[in-house]
Amino acid sequence: MSSPSPRIFSRRGFTLAALAGVGMTAAACNGNGIGTQGASVIDARVDATLKEMYRLYPNTQPLAEQASGVLVMPLMTEAGLWLGGAYGRGALRVNDITVDYYSATKASAGLQIGAQQYAHVLFFMTEQALRDFRSSAGWSVGADMEYVVADTAGSLGTDSNRLTKPILAAVFGQAGLRIGATLDGTKYTRIIP
Template sequence: MRHFLIPFVFLLSALGVSAQAWADEYRETVNMFREAEAPQPYFKSAYGYAVFPTIGKGGFIVGGAYGEGRVYKHHKYMGTTSMAQASVGFQLGGQAYSQIIFFEDQRAYDEFTSGNFEFSAQAAVVAITAGASAEAGTKGTGASVSGGQNNARTSADYYRGMATFIIAKGGLMYEASLAGQKFTFTPK
């Protein structure tokens, strides 16, 4: 009996550490966005938000992106979300970025959490820090490089009740493509 308990206890403790590290990743990502100037007002006034610590994106003519995140309402964890993106057009490379989507009101939150939500190519994304392909997001309209926050667009408007910000983590992506993002939501 004791031989079975030792691996079981070890497994449970490893899962606890893993769950803690996962929670810390979300907390660190939210804090990173809180420290940036542009999204600060949204944390004060938004009904809720979805945060994605890492979205991986890559492409060569045809591309895609994927990331998993969490949804919060009034700063309380409400469930998980995933994002998938497909794109077509000139694109070459790969990158990783963090993304946050603010919900202006309950209507926008309910629309996002209804099950399957899509951002069209018209949705604007604000890049907060320097990075290649600063417009990496749903538009996919072109490659650009920003020298720092002073040279990047640092304000957003709500689109369909949502405002989106990204922070580039690494990589290099050249693109002039059309893309849209599709989200799923699972309540906790």
């Protein structure tokens, strides 16, 4: 008696799975501000995100005060079924004033099923890092960024050695800090809301 051979996805099966992943991502993004109009909506969400981050992680406030600029992405929605993606919109603030609006996108492939939502904040600790970000047509997360996340302690850290890095990131979710979260592959593009 021979054992059944493993199933191999046909092109049609793979295409249907990919479309399901894209559909799942689109459905998850529906409450993410996609389709909402106006800078006031984004600004209100940015204000609420910063307030919540400072309340939950008060040691992030000194980072914001020392930063040349802060990019706040209040809600990133990430979903996937084999193929996945993430989307969010936010604002860049310099001296607590919104100077630009950005979208963030991320694509991924591999074994993944499900959806999650999270916020993240990028702290541009040098004028050069801020200038490079603002002058780029489509800036992607690179090796010059460090997470202000203590993977074992479960809290945000502001170690003085990290303050010398050009870009710092805080990633947190509705249920608290996302341990081991990564922004790798995320691309930021200036938008007009």
